[in-house]
């Protein structure tokens with residue numbers, strides 16, 4: 001059987017982009033790195049933009065969407081986004097060649113990947129997350145940029161073979177850190193970003209017997225550390241008895257291919 005796998009090319013406020021692939025189908029999740037950087041990080045993982053069938057944009061914030069136009073116009077890669085994201089991101093303008101609308105609760109297929117779209121609680125116009133499944137029903141679920149783990153998100157991502165979950169900040173570091181009060185308030189709100197602690201609570205409910213790998217995503221460089229996120233996630237995994245591997249995505253380099261056969 002072929003391998004369903006993901007590499008997080010970059011993760012965090014300086015740019016989010018992941019590549020998910022199975023058989024001959026590869027797609028990007030978000031386009032928050034420059035086109036050049038996306039290309040060079042794909043090359044580090046033995047892939048290229050030529051292999052990419054689609055870009056699934058979660059929301060219009062620049063760290064997720066800023067290269068979508070370039071990739072769409074210059075490389076002809078179709079962009080999938082919710083209507084709200086497309087409008088807020090300026091996608092429907094004449095510059096874009098090919099934008100396709102998705103919505104929370106909808107499902108679609110691109111090549112060998114089945115895609116389930118779920119709404120997320122975030123302060124984008126209409127943010128979503130994506131779960132990708134292969135023909136055998138194995139799933140990669142990725143969710144970042146959410147103020148809390150809503151019921152629909154928990155349902156959509158429960159038991160995925162590979163789970164990428166935001167661990168944005170440590171609440172104490174954020175409260176005592178350098179961010180201005182309005183930004184702290186935004187991040188801590190119900191439509192902001194997931195703290196290590198909230199993510200770990202959710203992780204205990206999300207991992208299942210088939211979960212083989214967990215990746216902490218969107219780790220803040222100012223209000224968190226990779227070691228802290230790793231420790232909190234490790235404790236949550238240990239508490240469930242899960243034997244899933246654990247990785248923490250970086251902002252400046254791609255993870256290995258993480259997947260299941």
Ligand SMILES: [Zn+2]
Pocket residue numbers: 012013016061063064145218
């Ligand atoms: Zn973000």
Ligand SMILES: [Zn+2]
Pocket residue numbers: 059061122124145
């Ligand atoms: Zn965002």
